Amino acid sequence: MFTSRIKKMTPSATIEITSKIAELKKSGVEIIAFNVGEPDFDTPKNIREKAKEGLDLGHTRYTPASGTIELREEIAKKLYKDNNLKYTYKEIIVSNGAKQSIMNALFVLCEEGDEVIIPSPYWVSYIEMVKLTGAKPVMVELEEKDNFNLNVEKIKKSITSKTKCVMLNSPNNPTGAIYSENQLREIGNICVKNDIFILADEIYEKLIYDGEKHISIGTLSEEIKEKTILINGVSKTYAMTGWRIGYAAGPENIVKAMTDIQGHMTTGPNAPAQYASIEALRNTEEAVEAMVVEFDKRRKYIVDRLNSIEGISCNLPKGAFYSMPNVKSFYGKSFGNYKIENSMDITNYLLEEARIAVAPGEAFGINNNIRIAYSNSMKNIKEGMDQMEEALKKLK
Secondary structure, eight states, X not given: OOOXXXXXXXXXXXXXXXXXXXXXXXXXXXXXXXXOOSOOSOOOHHHHHHHHHHHHTTOOSOOOTTOOHHHHHHHHHHHHHHHOOOOOGGGEEEESSHHHHHHHHHHHHOOTTOEEEEEESOXXXXXXXXXXXXXXXXXXXXXXXXXXXXXXXXXXXXXXXXXXXXXXXXXXXXXXXXXXXXXXXXXXXXXXXXXXXXXXXXXXXXXXXXXXXXXXXXXXXXHHHHXXXXXXXXXXXXXXXXXXXXXXXXXXXXXXXXXXHHHHHTOSOOHHHHHHHHHHHXXXXXXXXXXXXXXXXXXXXXXXXXXXXXXXXXXXXXXXXEEOOBOGGGTTOEETTEEOOSHHHHHHHIIIIIOEEOEEGGGXXXXXXXXXXXXXXXXXXXXXXXXXXXXXXXXX
């Protein structure tokens, strides 16, 4: 009945959790959600007001398939100001979220028989996106003891004559790791030498702590830039997840091909949201800084709290808004009808016994951990951690 591409696709491991959350809420059970990767802040007022202005001015019609020239020019200014990268508006495409930009790029670069290297843990959709193109995802496992930093040698050994692309996500979802300039330079030079493209997902670039610095891999040499498709968007930085505005920047011929695909699939993104995104890029630094300060407080609290729970260890993330506690010590334990054998088991247990929703590590390619998003209020974080600790104490 279904095509082979659909049969090969694995449903997200979080679908089961989402379904159970809906059932519990319908029964009147209050759930504290740490499974959703989006800021809990309101979209800044100046952006909301600009969207209203856009509606009143009639920005409600189709835009060019690649987005308005005005927004693409503003993105070019942002990339030069923040990342020291020079692009023209013709080298930029605006999509319905960064996810579409990634999918566009993969469809342009990859086909049946190609291989795409993906450091693991990885964002849940990368694997299935690659599989949908007919290419094969090749996972390179990163070590928790190394804070999930890039292992250049492992990546180098994974390259074959079929390797078409390396996917990099820094700051990383789910680990919060930030890749260093030296690591990125090595990877970039390897890709140039082997004629491999780099898909650089930088959606969390502004969410950085402890004086760390975000490096755009394309800044490291002109040759590396020519092999790089940069992915970004307004969702995480400006609390605009529902506005669905992402973008990509890269060589003009690749962006043109991505635009051709998008023209047939969706055409241009939401017009009022594009208009408001210009304001987000121009005039929202103060609001972003305030959000980062609050995320930092939550980050430090939740990691300290997790490490104080017997049986849990948790690295301190350097970016994004996720923590990845190791919960392997609870495997083999049980309480009532619950037997914990893996990250999905403990996720289900915490949902029903602690009334908190987390994401199972297996959804991100790692089974000894769970992902907890601290993009939630400090009140909810404190209550959720208390409930989690009480539930884990019951496991024997």
